[in-house]
Amino acid sequence: MNIYSQNDPRWGNKLLGHSTVSTIGGFGCTITDIGMILDTTPDAVNDRLRAVPGGFANGTLVNWAKLNQAFPQLKFIYRHSTFSEATMNDAIRRYGFVLLEVDYDNAPGTRDTHWVIARHDNIIRDPIDGRDKHISRYPRRTGLCVLELLQPPAPPIPPANPSNPIEEDFMSPEQFSQFMGAINKLQATVQALMVLQVVVHNPTLEKKKNNPAVFVVDKDSRIPLGNVDELDAFRTKIKEV
Ligand SMILES: [Ca+2]
Numbered sequence: 001m002n003i004y005s006q007n008d009p010r011w012g013n014k015l016l017g018h019s020t021v022s023t024i025g026g027f028g029c030t031i032t033d034i035g036m037i038l039d040t041t042p043d044a045v046n047d048r049l050r051a052v053p054g055g056f057a058n059g060t061l062v063n064w065a066k067l068n069q070a071f072p073q074l075k076f077i078y079r080h081s082t083f084s085e086a087t088m089n090d091a092i093r094r095y096g097f098v099l100l101e102v103d104y105d106n107a108p109g110t111r112d113t114h115w116v117i118a119r120h121d122n123i124i125r126d127p128i129d130g131r132d133k134h135i136s137r138y139p140r141r142t143g144l145c146v147l148e149l150l151q152p153p154a155p156p157i158p159p160a161n162p163s164n165p166i167e168e169d170f171m172s173p174e175q176f177s178q179f180m181g182a183i184n185k186l187q188a189t190v191q192a193l194m195v196l197q198v199v200v201h202n203p204t205l206e207k208k209k210n211n212p213a214v215f216v217v218d219k220d221s222r223i224p225l226g227n228v229d230e231l232d233a234f235r236t237k238i239k240e241v
Contacts, residue, residue, distance in 0.1 A: 005129050008025075097147075118144075
């Protein structure tokens with residue numbers, strides 16, 4: 001989680017949401033919180049939410065229900081209109097953080113709602129100045145907004161393709177095991193390492209019989225290992241080790 005201040009001169013004077021007067025520095029606590037959670041600057045959060053229809057309600061209020069549309073990795077769970085320590089702690093335990101609605105000046109008569117990020121051990125991250133503070137800084141707590149930061153999906157693992165005759169022909173699991181043993185005995189010579197790379201990474205292994213064989217080691221480099229007969233001879237030699 002990053003740390004930003006809504007009053008940073010890089011964006012503090014920019015207009016918040018669709019307002020013509022309110023600035024990020026003056027009223028942009030929530031988008032600054034979101035920026036910290038997403039590791040995105042508050043003005044970038046502002047621009048993104050502005051681009052989503054209804055992203056801001058009444059011009060400057062973050063519309064929780066539109067958050068996920070603006071930021072696919074951020075999921076809105078629930079907005080509590082009352083504060084409960086148990087709910088806060090449960091959200092922190094589940095998601096690592098929770099947005100906490102507080103009264104900035106601790107005076108009920110003044111409307112100065114502020115949103116900070118509550119974290120473990122009663123520490124809050126305050127967008128007003130980009131500092132971590134004890135939660136006792138804000139004794140009047142009026143609500144919570146539970147959000148979940150989704151992890152980016154892991155890159156897909158290409159499925160094994162046992163029907164690929166080239167791969168089958170090249171080296172069976174038994175042969176590969178034998179090959180690995182031979183590598184150890186050979187103490188991994190340069191040539192052996194090159195073949196090993198072909199075995200491990202061969203996404204697009206090309207083997208043309210009766211032609212010089214080219215083995216694609218990875219997407220960036222092609223290492224010719226001579227013709228097929230030479231490779232077969234090398235494999236035979238390994239078997240003999
Ligand atoms: Ca107040």
